[in-house]
Amino acid sequence: MISNRRSTAAVVAALMAVLTMATACGGSKGAPVAVAATSDVPSSITPSSATPSATTTSANDSADRTEVLVDYNKMIAVWVGMLDSGFLDFSISLYTNSTVAYKIRGELNQANTGGLIYKGSPKSSPTIASINLTANPPTATVHDCFDSRGWTPFLKSDPSKSALAPGQTIVPHPLTATLNKVAVKPQSPSTGGWVVTDYSIDTDHTC
DSSP: OHHHHHHHHHHHHHHHHHHTTOSOOOOOTTOOOEEOSOOOOOOOOEEOOOBOOSEESOTTOHHHHHHHHHHHHHHHHHHHHHHHHTEEOGGGGGTBOHHHHHHHHHHHHHHHHTTEEEEEOOEEOOEEEEEETTSSSOEEEEEEEEBOTTEEEEETTEEEEEOSOTTOOOOOEEEEEEEEEESSBTTBTTOOEEEEEEEEEOTTOOO
């Protein structure tokens, strides 16, 4: 029993990065992933007022700024929904490139292997740090403070028990995401927009 508890605590410690969209996935490549029956964007995430005010390279980029934040928020919502349910949602490929989709799948694998589910709602407060519509492809950088203190892991075997070890805490960290504008999105040939191509977390600071 003690051994199982320590094993779970170790998984949770690794998944603290997942709770803040860190890149340290560490999930087993061969771990099974259940597939969701629906790809509806979940509403479990609690976005703050997104602020599309930042440095720009174009005077007529208001629509693109809005689209960047919309597509970023949809990616976050699908990702959160996957960890809430334990099921793979293929619509993640509408909002990410294959590299980021693979990272997120690894995070889901790790949560499932660790026997974890998530309860509550995280908070996201993205702003556009920069946007360059003359680049090929057009690019944008989003700064976010992803706060998962209200979105915590529990044991699937006993959903009433928190998976956090005694004294273990969750803190929000700054997240930086890069997005590219594409004419055709993966999995949706008739749809263009912005996709997340990379993200990183500053674990040395809180926000």
